[in-house]
Amino acid sequence: MERTLAADLPGKVGQRVKLEGWVHAVRKFGQVNFLILRDRSGTAQTVLDPAALEKISGLQAETVVAVEGTVEPEERATNGVEVRDASLQVISPVTDVLPFEINKRVLKPSLDVFLNNAPVGLRFPAKAATFRLFSGLLHGFREYLSGNDFVEIHTPKLMGSASEGGANVFAMDYFGKPAFLAQSPQLYKQIMVGVFERVFEIGPAFRAEEHYTVRHLNEYTSLDVEMGFISGMDDVMDLLVALIQHMVTSTAERYPREAEMVGMTVPRFATVPRLTLRDAQRLILDRYGEDHTAEPDLSPQDERWLGEWASQEHDSDFVFVTHYPTAKRAWYSKPDPADPEYSLSFDLIFKGQELVSGAQRINEYEEYLRVMEARNMNPASFSGFLEAFKYGMPPEGGFAIGSERLLMRLVGADNIRETTLFPRDVNRLEP
RNA sequence: GGUCCCGUGGUGUAGUCUGGUUCAACAUGCCACCCUGUCAAGGUGGAGAUCGCCGGUUCAAAUCCGGUCGGGACCGCCA
Known part of the structure; x- marks a missing residue:
């Protein structure tokens, strides 16, 4: 399936799409679990089932994944849409913890620490x-x-x-x-x-x-x-x-x-x-x-x-x-x-x-x-x-x-x- | 090149002045568990730092002194 960018999801409501990008954040609630995927266009919210969640178990943020699912309108999602019934494939796993968080509202590290880790810090x-x-x-x-x-x-x-x-x-x-x-x-x-x-x-x-x-x-x-x-x-x-x-x-x-x-x-x-x-x-x-x-x-x-x-x-x-x-x-x-x-x-x-x-x-x-x-x-x-x-x-x-x-x-x-x-x-x- | 300031878990800080049972704390991250709507998620628990390094003072040093390494700010200089 052809790749869809996060920013293009609102125009594809009802369609089956494939997103590819980095695991920006995972928010687990037991019964409903979100994976925020980041690509060059921005971020997208996907809802993972237990099987998809299992595939990223033990992996860290910034793991590169492909997610296939259906675009549904959802008022509670930031962009007004989310991808549901998602299946997930790990493209490039990350096992090491990041040197600092890059999925928060603000960037915490001092300039020196940031520059020492610029290759990942620049993804903020x-x-x-x-x-x-x-x-x-x-x-x-x-x-x-x-x-x-x-x-x-x-x-x-x-x-x-x-x-x-x-x-x-x-x-x-x-x-x-x-x-x-x-x-x-x-x-x-x-x-x-x-x-x-x-x-x-x-x-x-x-x-x-x-x-x-x-x-x-x-x-x-x-x-x-x-x-x-x-x-x-x-x-x-x-x-x-x-x-x-x-x-x-x-x-x-x-x-x-x-x-x-x-x-x-x-x-x-x-x-x-x-x-x-x-x-x-x-x-x-x-x-x-x-x-x-x-x-x-x-x-x-x-x-x-x-x-x-x-x-x-x-x-x-x-x-x-x-x-x-x-x-x-x-x-x-x-x-x-x-x-x-x-x-x-x-x-x-x-x-x-x-x-x-x-x-x-x-x-x-x-x-x-x-x-x-x-x-x-x-x-x-x-x-x-x-x-x-x-x-x-x-x-x-x-x-x-x-x-x-x-x-x-x-x-x-x-x-x-x-x-x-x-x-x-x-x-x-x-x- | 000159002057001044700062080094505490992965990250960001409190504690240093007034040395000793609030001295190793808080937040976040990480690990485990709970949670059907988060978007900086929340809750409970856990692991993780010989307080940059070396030496000195002292009964006792994260704390005082000296040196060293690392970082930052201002000036000089420029874009």
Whole structure:
């Protein structure tokens, strides 16, 4: 018999069906016994007779079973239907007790215990829902950009030189030669603007920084976008807002059940305020009484304050901060012609946390040579990158979204490890 | 890299300050039995922890001290 999914039972009342899935829970009452079966679509209640019950005797939750029975309307069942007169077949028995319960309303174990047992812990319905939403966000990302003439690319993660400079790169041996794991697709996506004008990439980024925070990973999934023929940085920021809006709203529409399950709400976009770093710092001084006006960057506390301000004064969960000091930003960021001390760069803060970093880039070959000399970089190490600019590059810019951070804020998680399937941090490399 | 906090049955916690017959407890899970409507099922009973590890103080240590290992939070840094 063909398999029926749990979610499709209401449309099959009166029919004989076969369900296949995991034993989510068993509730025994002596004369009437329920088995809650879980598959990819959800859960279904089945009523087992003594013979069927006997087959799972001694077996634990998560045993994989097939259940055949008749779909009957039943007000007392959660979905309004249940499967009766069920016969049962064990497909894959489980004899070991689970490390912790995954069929309760809430998940009990600490984050560390959960992550140590992620292969089974991720089956907890709200956990699975979280990562289904992640899939929805990526789908929305692709959908929006593809619909706007962007081309998806995949660039190498094995690098012969460190693109961003700095010491936070993972070094490795590549057939006897030194190599590095890519910190970002930055240089390649800029090169590809010369080919497609508009490109995007979903891929891993590796950072060897020993950060001990709730919002950093040593490997994360970066959502990179780069576009040419821009008239200014605002074009890039406009795209970014529209993109995130589509990602979130389409995900909420695609997976309403999951969104409800984890309490994901669509953030407020009304008007995303844009202010320069210096104006932001003056605002913090005025509103919160802390003088950070000489700092080259925002502190996490500053970001929280700005998030609060945007929420209260602009009804927005987002706020752009622009024009960071040129010396503080990556070398390919374009200095503001009106004031070269500051760059045409921006960060997008989402609910008080940095989510996106972007900029208009330098697009003139000669200027790259000047910048590299000023920063003591060797142009020979970037000959491939420079070639793209030597042979004609329009004004261009782009950004990178931290995908796990987006999900983290959307579902209200306290730690980015909760919205990463198998997180990699300073002391976690397994599972 | 800096600062601070926490390690108690499978899981989550109480007990630690004020050391000793409320000191090994509670909830959940597991096992057995009861129950014809549960959906965090309920009831009765049972098994399960030398209180992370090593050392010290003391008549006596889960409890105080030191070290070590593991975990967490904040800062730096960033997405």
